[in-house]
Amino acid sequence: MAGDVNFTLVQLRYFATAAEACSMTAAAQQLRVSQSAVSTAVSQLEHSLQVQLLIRHHAKGLSLTAAGSRFLQELKNFLAHADDLAETARGLGTRLSGELVIGCFLSLSPFLLPRLFAGLTEQHPDLRVQAIEGETEELQEALLNGQCELALMYEMDLAEPLTTEQITVAPPYVIVPPRHRFARRKGVRIAELAEDPFVLYDLPHSREYFMSLTASTGVSVQPRYRSSNYETVRSLVANGQGYSILNQRPVRDTTYDGGQVVTLPLLDPVSPLPVVLAYLRNTRLTRRAQAFAAFCRELLRSED
Amino acid sequence: MAGDVNFTLVQLRYFATAAEACSMTAAAQQLRVSQSAVSTAVSQLEHSLQVQLLIRHHAKGLSLTAAGSRFLQELKNFLAHADDLAETARGLGTRLSGELVIGCFLSLSPFLLPRLFAGLTEQHPDLRVQAIEGETEELQEALLNGQCELALMYEMDLAEPLTTEQITVAPPYVIVPPRHRFARRKGVRIAELAEDPFVLYDLPHSREYFMSLTASTGVSVQPRYRSSNYETVRSLVANGQGYSILNQRPVRDTTYDGGQVVTLPLLDPVSPLPVVLAYLRNTRLTRRAQAFAAFCRELLRSED
DNA sequence: ACCTAGGCATCAAAAAATTTGATGATGTGA
DNA sequence: TCACATCATCAAATTTTTTGATGCCTAGGT
Numbered sequence: 001m002a003g004d005v006n007f008t009l010v011q012l013r014y015f016a017t018a019a020e021a022c023s024m025t026a027a028a029q030q031l032r033v034s035q036s037a038v039s040t041a042v043s044q045l046e047h048s049l050q051v052q053l054l055i056r057h058h059a060k061g062l063s064l065t066a067a068g069s070r071f072l073q074e075l076k077n078f079l080a081h082a083d084d085l086a087e088t089a090r091g092l093g094t095r096l097s098g099e100l101v102i103g104c105f106l107s108l109s110p111f112l113l114p115r116l117f118a119g120l121t122e123q124h125p126d127l128r129v130q131a132i133e134g135e136t137e138e139l140q141e142a143l144l145n146g147q148c149e150l151a152l153m154y155e156m157d158l159a160e161p162l163t164t165e166q167i168t169v170a171p172p173y174v175i176v177p178p179r180h181r182f183a184r185r186k187g188v189r190i191a192e193l194a195e196d197p198f199v200l201y202d203l204p205h206s207r208e209y210f211m212s213l214t215a216s217t218g219v220s221v222q223p224r225y226r227s228s229n230y231e232t233v234r235s236l237v238a239n240g241q242g243y244s245i246l247n248q249r250p251v252r253d254t255t256y257d258g259g260q261v262v263t264l265p266l267l268d269p270v271s272p273l274p275v276v277l278a279y280l281r282n283t284r285l286t287r288r289a290q291a292f293a294a295f296c297r298e299l300l301r302s303e304d
Numbered sequence: 305m306a307g308d309v310n311f312t313l314v315q316l317r318y319f320a321t322a323a324e325a326c327s328m329t330a331a332a333q334q335l336r337v338s339q340s341a342v343s344t345a346v347s348q349l350e351h352s353l354q355v356q357l358l359i360r361h362h363a364k365g366l367s368l369t370a371a372g373s374r375f376l377q378e379l380k381n382f383l384a385h386a387d388d389l390a391e392t393a394r395g396l397g398t399r400l401s402g403e404l405v406i407g408c409f410l411s412l413s414p415f416l417l418p419r420l421f422a423g424l425t426e427q428h429p430d431l432r433v434q435a436i437e438g439e440t441e442e443l444q445e446a447l448l449n450g451q452c453e454l455a456l457m458y459e460m461d462l463a464e465p466l467t468t469e470q471i472t473v474a475p476p477y478v479i480v481p482p483r484h485r486f487a488r489r490k491g492v493r494i495a496e497l498a499e500d501p502f503v504l505y506d507l508p509h510s511r512e513y514f515m516s517l518t519a520s521t522g523v524s525v526q527p528r529y530r531s532s533n534y535e536t537v538r539s540l541v542a543n544g545q546g547y548s549i550l551n552q553r554p555v556r557d558t559t560y561d562g563g564q565v566v567t568l569p570l571l572d573p574v575s576p577l578p579v580v581l582a583y584l585r586n587t588r589l590t591r592r593a594q595a596f597a598a599f600c601r602e603l604l605r606s607e608d
Numbered sequence: 609a610c611c612t613a614g615g616c617a618t619c620a621a622a623a624a625a626t627t628t629g630a631t632g633a634t635g636t637g638a
Numbered sequence: 639t640c641a642c643a644t645c646a647t648c649a650a651a652t653t654t655t656t657t658g659a660t661g662c663c664t665a666g667g668t
Binding site: 327328329339340342343344347360361362363364365366 | 613614615616617618619
Binding site: 005007008009010049050051053067070071074075077078081082083084085086088089090163165282283284285290 | 309311312313314353354355357371374375378379381382385386387388389390392393394467469586587588589594
C-alpha cells in the first residue's frame with residue numbers, strides 16, 4: 001500500500017510552481033532558487049513517477065501533458081493538505097488564518113452572509129473570507145474550476161463532481177400591504193389570492209419556483225409586476241400594488257421607502273426550498289472550509 | 305498561505321512508524337534504517353512544527369502527547385493522500401490495488417455486497433475488498449476508529465463526525481403464502497391484514513421500523529412469530545404461518561425449504577427507508593473508497 | 609541499594625541529496 | 639542568419655541525512 005513513494009514535498013512544490021508559471025525560469029525566481037534546481041527537481045519527479053508531466057517548448061516555456069494536468073489538479077489539493085497538516089500541528093487548531101473563498105447564491109447572500117461572516121471572523125480574526133455571488137450556473141462553474149471551495153445555494157441538480165449537504169430550508173411566505181383584507185389573518189392560501197395582482201420576484205431559478213408554487217394550487221396566476229430587485233418587490237407590495245411570495249425574510253417589515261409589508265405564513269402544503277452547501281465530491285476541504293461548513297450547520301441548523 | 309512548511313515526507317513517515325510502534329528502535333528496524341536516523345527525524349519534525357509529539361520513557365519506549373495523537377490521526381490521512389497521489393500520477397488511474405475495508409449493515413449485506421464486490425473486482429482485479437458486517441452501532445464505531453472507511457447502512461442519526469449520502473431506498477413490501485386470499489392481488493394495505501398472524505423480522509433497528517409501519521396505519525399488530533433470520537421469516541410465511549413485511553427482495557421467491565412466497569406492494573403511503581453510505585465528514589476518502597462510492601451510486605441509483 | 613538491560617539522544621564522520629553557476633543545446637522571431 | 643530566451647547537463651559546493659559509536663537514563667531484577 002505505502003512505501004514506494006520516493007518523491008519529496010520540495011519536488012512537488014517546484015513542479016507545481018513551474019507548471020503554473022509555464023516556465024522553470026520564472027518558477028525559480030519565484031522560489032528564490034536557481035533554475036537548474038527546478039529543472040532537476042522536475043526531472044526527478046517525472047522519473048520517480050515514471051510519467052512525463054511537462055512538455056518543454058525550447059525557446060518558449062512549458063506546457064502540461066495530459067497526465068501532468070491531471071496530476072497538477074490533485075497536487076494542489078495535496079499541497080493544501082500539507083499546509084493544513086502543519087497548521088493543525090502547530091496547535092493553531094483554533095485560530096485559523098489565510099483566505100477562504102466561498103460562493104453564495106445572489107438572493108441568499110444578504111440574509112446569510114452577514115451573520116456567517118461576522119461569527120466566523122469573530123472566532124478566527126486572522127481569517128479573510130471572500131464571497132463570490134452569482135446564479136447557480138456561475139457558482140457551479142466557480143466550484144468546478146476551483147475559484148471557490150464551497151457554495152451556499154438552493155438545492156439543484158448539479159454536475160456529477162459536485163455534492164450538496166442540506167443546511168436549512170427556506171419556507172415560502174406571502175407579503176401583503178398593511179391595508180390588505182388578509183393583513184390581520186394568521187395565514188393565507190394561494191387560492192384565496194387568485195384575484196389579487198401578483199408581484200413576481202424575478203430571478204432565474206426563484207422565478208420558476210414561485211410560479212410553480214402558484215401553479216401547484218391549481219390557480220393560474222399571471223404576475224402583474226416583476227422585478228429582480230428584492231426591495232423593489234417589497235416596496236411595490238407596501239404601496240398596495242399586489243401581493244408577493246418570497247422565501248427569505250428580513251428582520252424588519254419596513255421597506256426602503258418607509259412603507260410596510262405584512263408577512264403571512266402560507267397555509268398550502270408546499271415544499272420549502274432546501275438551502276445547501278455545495279462542494280466538489282471526492283475533494284478534501286481545507287480547514288478553513290471545514291470551519292465555515294461547521295459554522296453554517298451550527299448557525300442555520302437550529303432555525304428549522 | 306503556503307511556504308512555511310519545512311518538514312519532509314520522510315520525517316512524517318518515520319514519525320508515524322515510531323508512534324505506531326511506540327518505539328524508535330522497532331520503527332528503525334521496520335524501516336531498515338538506523339535508530340538514530342529515526343530519532344533525529346522525529347526531533348527535526350518536532351522542531352519544525354514547534355510541538356512536542358512524543359514523550360520519551362527512557363527505559364520503555366514512547367508514548368504520544370495529546371498534540372502528537374491528534375497529529376498522528378491527521379497524518380495517516382495525509383500519508384494515504386500521498387500514496388494516492390503517486391498512484392494517480394503513475395497512470396494507474398484505472399486499475400486500483402491495495403485493500404479497502406467497508407462496513408455493511410447486517411441485513412443489507414446479502415443483497416448489496418455480492419453485486420458490488422463482483423462489479424468492483426471486475427473493474428479492479430488487484431483490489432482486495434473486505435467487509436465488516438454489523439449493527440448500526442458497531443459500524444459507527446468502526447468508522448470512527450478507522451477500521452473501515454465507508455459503511456452501507458440505513459439512515460440514522462449518527463455521531464457528529466459522520467455524514468451520510470443517500471444511495472437508494474428500500475421500499476417495504478408484504479409477503480404472503482401462495483394460498484393466501486390476497487395472493488392474486490396487485491397490492492395490499494396493512495389494515496387489511498389486521499386479522500392475519502404477523503411474522504416479525506426481528507433485528508435491532510429493522511424491528512422498530514416494521515412495528516412503526518404497522519402502528520402508523522392505526523392498527524395495533526402483535527407479532528405471532530419473530531425471527532432474526534431472514535430465511536426463517538420467509539419460510540414461516542411460505543408455510544402459511546402468517547404474513548410479513550420486509551424491505552429487501554431476493555431475486556427468487558422460493559425459500560430454502562422449497563416453499564414459495566408471494567410478494568405484494570404496500571398500498572399504504574409509507575416512507576421507504578433510505579439506504580446511505582456513511583463516512584467521516586471532513587476526511588478525504590482514498591481512491592479505493594471513492595471508487596466504491598461511485599460504484600454504489602452507479603449500481604443503485606437507477607433502481608429507483 | 610546496586611546492577612543490568614533496553615531505549616533514546618548525541619556526536620563526528622560518511623554518504624547522499626540538493627543546489628549552484630557555468631555551459632551547452634535547441635528552437636523562436638526579427 | 640543572428641540574437642535571444644529557455645531548458646538540460648555537469649562538476650563543484652553545500653546541505654541534509656544516515657550511520658555507528660557512545661553516553662545517559664530508567665525499570666526491574668537481585
